[in-house]
Amino acid sequence: MPSIFSYQSAEVDWCESNFVRSAVIAEYYNTDGISLFSFLLLTPLNFLVLEGLVGGWNFAISSWMELCHLKVSLLLAGLFSMYFHMTLSYVGQLLDELSILWTLAVAYSFWYPQCYFPKCIKTRRHFFWLTGTTTVISTLMSFVKPTLNAYALNCIAFHLLYLTWRELKKCNDKRVHRMAAVMVMWWALAITSWISDRWLCWLWQAINFPYFHSFWHVLIAMSLLYCCPLVIYFNVSYEMPSFKPKLEYWPSDSWPVVVPYVTLEEPHKQC
Ligand SMILES: CCCCCCCC/C=C\CCCCCCCC(=O)N[C@@H](CO)[C@H](O)/C=C/CCCCCCCCCCCCC
Numbered sequence: 001m002p003s004i005f006s007y008q009s010a011e012v013d014w015c016e017s018n019f020v021r022s023a024v025i026a027e028y029y030n031t032d033g034i035s036l037f038s039f040l041l042l043t044p045l046n047f048l049v050l051e052g053l054v055g056g057w058n059f060a061i062s063s064w065m066e067l068c069h070l071k072v073s074l075l076l077a078g079l080f081s082m083y084f085h086m087t088l089s090y091v092g093q094l095l096d097e098l099s100i101l102w103t104l105a106v107a108y109s110f111w112y113p114q115c116y117f118p119k120c121i122k123t124r125r126h127f128f129w130l131t132g133t134t135t136v137i138s139t140l141m142s143f144v145k146p147t148l149n150a151y152a153l154n155c156i157a158f159h160l161l162y163l164t165w166r167e168l169k170k171c172n173d174k175r176v177h178r179m180a181a182v183m184v185m186w187w188a189l190a191i192t193s194w195i196s197d198r199w200l201c202w203l204w205q206a207i208n209f210p211y212f213h214s215f216w217h218v219l220i221a222m223s224l225l226y227c228c229p230l231v232i233y234f235n236v237s238y239e240m241p242s243f244k245p246k247l248e249y250w251p252s253d254s255w256p257v258v259v260p261y262v263t264l265e266e267p268h269k270q271c
């Protein structure tokens, strides 16, 4: 019986042919080629977006700690993803999926708006416990049928879409609507690539182009780049109502390649 650490012991194998470009890296493009771009370039950009938040304002130490948790979780998700595609091992698959689950848990427990809490949950502390318990139970259940884990994780994105839609209904700022539209566009392209790789592999192998999972890595990282400032924008509107958040693009709105971020207008002095 193969060890849970051994190469190709995972339940899932992506469309890219194994060990074609390297004897030690099972799926080269999913591990290094393009994934390296997405996680080692776009994730630091996300860090800068998050760092701008801390550096620019007098941010409470608790918010700084929350962002640190998110950064560590995102970095681990990137590293575990590379380990998984390098080995296609059972442990790699679970580390990849569980790190995404726990990153989502961190984001939900810190930034889920209080107005959407279930009726029985009164404080963020209670919501924190609810998220923690649900995540621990989901972690245990993930060992039952690991093939289903990724589908369950993708369903969480639909919940995020629903929340975005609820928030946009209350918001008139055109810049926010534009940023949400761009985030959804990247996510739609990402999920299409993920499903194509899973379900239409026979077709991509027939035309010798089995690289859609590596596209997914880049596209989901792009979507996250727009998701972070949006989450921060809505969070500031709820938690710091005296500030006025504004979505901006670096270096400027008109550039074809931009990094989105949030700025805050100083609070009005109270008499
Ligand atoms: C203050 C900012 C808060 C922002 C919250 C952002 C929360 C980010 C959470 C998770 C990061 C996801 C990282 C994706 C890593 C992909 C690794 C991967 O490719 N894994 C596959 C196997 O290699 C696996 O099959 C994929 C599983 C599905 C993962 C689904 C993740 C959903 C993430 C939702 C992203 C939101 C984008 C916007 C949605 C409208």
Ligand SMILES: [Ca+2]
Pocket (backbone or CB within 6 Å): 013, 014, 015, 016, 017, 018, 027
């Ligand atoms: Ca493969």
Ligand SMILES: [Zn+2]
Pocket (backbone or CB within 6 Å): 030, 081, 085, 213, 217
């Ligand atoms: Zn992957």
